[in-house]
Amino acid sequence: MLISFLVFIGWLFLLGIVVLLVLMAKTLQIEEEASKMQRLFFPIVPLLIVSTAILTFDFPFRVYLLGFGELLVVIIFLLLVIPNGEVVTQDKSFETRQLDERDIMFARANYQKEDENYRDYYSRNPQQKEMDDNIRSMPNLCSPGTFTYNPLDAAVADAAFTFLGDIRHLAEGEINTQKLEVEPKKMSLRLKGLSQYYGAKLVGITEVKPYHYYSHRGRHPEVYGEIVEKHDKYAIVFAVEMDYEIMKGAPQIQVVAESSRQYIEGAKIGMILAYYIRQLGYHARNHMDGNYLVVAPLLAQDAGLGEIGRMGILVTEEFGPRIRLGVVTTDLPLVQDKPVEFGVQNFCIMCKKCAQTCPSQAIPHGDKEEIDKVRRWKINQENCYTFWRRAGTDCGICLSTCPYSKPDSILHKFVRFSIRRSQFARKTFLFLDDYIYGKRPLSLKKPKWMEL
Ligand code: SF4
Ligand code: SF4
Structure with missing residues (x-):
């Protein structure tokens, strides 16, 4: 009973990850960054290997590993959305002198x-x-x-x-x-x-x-x-x-x-x-x-x-x-x-x-x-x-x-929501921004009318 439940949850998580990757791929396509899509697929291979390996284990290790993997996913999600880390506020500008x-x-x-x-x-x-x-x-x-x-x-x-x-x-x-x-x-x-x-x-x-x-x-x-x-x-x-x-x-x-x-x-x-x-x-x-x-x-x-x-x-x-x-x-x-x-x-x-x-x-x-x-x-x-x-x-x-300059799509809205409150999210998404988009965007494409 327990193993069936954990397997079911595991499939749900895998489905969630696939939906997330599709959403990310769609976002990149809309942003005309399709060439960067391949970077999304590198994490899929280890994910599938680990998932398959877990299912080959005998009871009760299968239960422990499935439970551990799922707990890890839940913890990561909570760390992304629950406030954590010290909040640095900006200095108020009321004491500044007038600029000339x-x-x-x-x-x-x-x-x-x-x-x-x-x-x-x-x-x-x-x-x-x-x-x-x-x-x-x-x-x-x-x-x-x-x-x-x-x-x-x-x-x-x-x-x-x-x-x-x-x-x-x-x-x-x-x-x-x-x-x-x-x-x-x-x-x-x-x-x-x-x-x-x-x-x-x-x-x-x-x-x-x-x-x-x-x-x-x-x-x-x-x-x-x-x-x-x-x-x-x-x-x-x-x-x-x-x-x-x-x-x-x-x-x-x-x-x-x-x-x-x-x-x-x-x-x-x-x-x-x-x-x-x-x-x-x-x-x-x-x-x-x-x-x-x-x-x-x-x-x-x-x-x-x-x-x-x-x-x-x-x-x-x-x-x-x-x-x-x-x-x-x-x-x-x-x-x-x-x-x-x-x-x-x-x-x-x-x-x-x-x-x-x-x-x-x-x-x-x-x-x-x-x-x-x-x-x-x-x-x-x-x-x-x-x-x-x-x-x-x-x-x-x-x-x-600037990573904040990305279009205000659903995925980026979630990133903005998380980095507003969580230091873990700031570190994670900064890493992902570098990994997926690179240090800076570069497009030599002009608007069509300018090419005429
Ligand atoms: S030189 Fe360019 S990149 Fe540097 S501060 Fe000025 S506008 Fe920004
Ligand atoms: S440090 Fe990063 S987030 Fe801050 S303004 Fe510069 S590019 Fe934007």
């Missing part, structure tokens, strides 16, 4: 020798001058002389960024003088719904703190050095998803076409939200590519969209760092969301895949450092941007490498 936009690499890259902003910046930061001059002497993104350059494809991203520049002035606008009274809870849900209706994949709301705003503007010569004085009370923060297949081609030219496309999506959603809120009689400003007054990843973290990971940008549970962020700040009364923690800090301590695959060594391999009273991983933005100028694109290798 004049210091960020995108601003510095635009200072020209004959301009006043150049003289002002390097009189205060002479130690940066030589390095920045070197960077500025390199070809620009999407330009001849970079190793991904192709005039037909580069013009796609150039056109998108020109368009973004042309609509930048629409970020602020007239406010309807007829103010409509709103109920904050309902309005928050309505704005989240509207964002999703226009294509946002994740949306959250947070109260804006001083450290969310830049202290001074720096990115455009006409506003260089302006103090950012007007602070809105709330921020609606949303994320759009970058295409997984295209991002696997990082750092090729299709990646910058994709990121500029998603900047446009983010700008579009932000514009609609801001126009809508102003129509209701409240102030609203769209913070979009090239026109941020706020530090979007910090707001996104506080609005519950994700955590800041080793690569120094937001990692979401659903899409990893494979996103672009948009922000609308407003004085419309809203209800804020809570920050989330889903195991990124623990996972990043072990993983390090972004640091290992970064071609410019911009991501640290070691521990967090204390920066402005907050412990975080320090990114070398100069190294990163220098590689962008060499490649001619915004690289994206780290984004495509």
Whole structure:
């Protein structure tokens, strides 16, 4: 009786494993990683040998071995789903000083020798001058002389960024003088719904703190050095998803076409939200590519969209760092969301895949450092941007490498569920990610229309 029961359970487990392998194979096929399917079948051979061997044993060893094998499967499953291991939380960022936009690499890259902003910046930061001059002497993104350059494809991203520049002035606008009274809870849900209706994949709301705003503007010569004085009370923060297949081609030219496309999506959603809120009689400003007054990843973290990971940008549970962020700040009364923690800090301590695959060594391999009273991983933005100028694109290798960047399918949902709570799951799935997918994805396939 006992042996029949154990054999029955054993068959059920084997059936479960076969279903799991089929699901994994299907997932790889959908992700266009069919070439990696063979790696799934190596574990099947030892599994079948062990199962057959067990059945050849005589009673009572057969019972013991079957029982032991099944107990092992149950224990492994429980270890994957029951909370275990120390949880490392991220430092709260409320004590950080305000960042100055004049210091960020995108601003510095635009200072020209004959301009006043150049003289002002390097009189205060002479130690940066030589390095920045070197960077500025390199070809620009999407330009001849970079190793991904192709005039037909580069013009796609150039056109998108020109368009973004042309609509930048629409970020602020007239406010309807007829103010409509709103109920904050309902309005928050309505704005989240509207964002999703226009294509946002994740949306959250947070109260804006001083450290969310830049202290001074720096990115455009006409506003260089302006103090950012007007602070809105709330921020609606949303994320759009970058295409997984295209991002696997990082750092090729299709990646910058994709990121500029998603900047446009983010700008579009932000514009609609801001126009809508102003129509209701409240102030609203769209913070979009090239026109941020706020530090979007910090707001996104506080609005519950994700955590800041080793690569120094937001990692979401659903899409990893494979996103672009948009922000609308407003004085419309809203209800804020809570920050989330889903195991990124623990996972990043072990993983390090972004640091290992970064071609410019911009991501640290070691521990967090204390920066402005907050412990975080320090990114070398100069190294990163220098590689962008060499490649001619915004690289994206780290984004495509991150295990969290996998599509949000059933199987990956289970992995995310487990690594949120279990250290055993983090170790197991990191091993499996390496084993099945390798250190980094690589696809030279462009979208079909780009091949024409
Ligand atoms: S974008 Fe590229 S160069 Fe920059 S940190 Fe990521 S992998 Fe490194
Ligand atoms: S690749 Fe690994 S270490 Fe880097 S951010 Fe993603 S999970 Fe963290």
